[in-house]
Amino acid sequence: DAGITQSPRHKVTETGTPVTLRCHQTENHRYMYWYRQDPGHGLRLIHYSYGVKDTDKGEVSDGYSVSRSKTEDFLLTLESATSSQTSVYFCAIRAGRVYEQYFGPGTRLTVT
Amino acid sequence: QKEVEQNSGPLSVPEGAIASLNCTYSDRGSQSFFWYRQYSGKSPELIMSIYSNGDKEDGRFTAQLNKASQYVSLLIRDSQPSDSATYLCAVNMVYTGNQFYFGTGTSLTVIP
Numbered sequence: 001d002a003g004i005t006q007s008p009r010h011k012v013t014e015t016g017t018p019v020t021l022r023c024h025q026t027e028n029h030r031y032m033y034w035y036r037q038d039p040g041h042g043l044r045l046i047h048y049s050y051g052v053k054d055t056d057k058g059e060v061s062d063g064y065s066v067s068r069s070k071t072e073d074f075l076l077t078l079e080s081a082t083s084s085q086t087s088v089y090f091c092a093i094r095a096g097r098v099y100e101q102y103f104g105p106g107t108r109l110t111v112t
Numbered sequence: 113q114k115e116v117e118q119n120s121g122p123l124s125v126p127e128g129a130i131a132s133l134n135c136t137y138s139d140r141g142s143q144s145f146f147w148y149r150q151y152s153g154k155s156p157e158l159i160m161s162i163y164s165n166g167d168k169e170d171g172r173f174t175a176q177l178n179k180a181s182q183y184v185s186l187l188i189r190d191s192q193p194s195d196s197a198t199y200l201c202a203v204n205m206v207y208t209g210n211q212f213y214f215g216t217g218t219s220l221t222v223i224p
Contacts, residue, residue: 102158
């Protein structure tokens with residue numbers, strides 16, 4: 001898993017509550033990514049980071065924000081969770097000569 | 113048109129047969145191509161990367177790339193029941209700043 005951990009691994013929350021997911025890596029990778037995975041849509045990029053305090057939007061960024069105050073941690077926040085944000089969330093890092101991405105174990109989020 | 117397209121399957125092959133998985137992509141400028149394997153309830157695991165036209169072999173896996181036809185495939189020889197999983201194609205899209213785009217995956221079942 002390329003030294004990537006995600007927390008929590010499972011979470012159930014109510015509509016309208018804020019939620020923060022954490023991705024932690026131990027190998028000092030510069031690039032980190034947040035994806036969501038839904039049936040029929042595959043993996044879609046939410047936000048990514050290319051360094052401390054450097055972030056950018058992906059394909060499905062609406063309703064999400066991110067922060068990266070340390071190289072090792074990349075946080076994904078749902079300011080006010082909605083049922084459409086029920087999904088499996090994966091964090092990834094970029095490494096290697098051809099920019100391969102390696103994934104963390106995932107967080108299953110259910111918004112009721 | 114989606115950036116990366118795969119047949120969703122399911123694809124079933126008998127044990128010992130060759131499984132062939134296909135993927136097409138839209139960005140002619142794409143440089144790098146990846147195959148991930150994802151077991152149910154787990155995170156995607158990188159199994160092959162390819163960036164030059166032709167074939168690349170790694171054990172029982174062969175990736176094939178044809179940039180003129182915008183086509184990449186994965187062959188699994190001597191398929192085993194443990195190969196049963198969903199296979200994701202990913203393309204590094206140059207025009208989006210090297211972001212990955214994923215296909216929706218092909219479900220493979222190897223029948224003992």
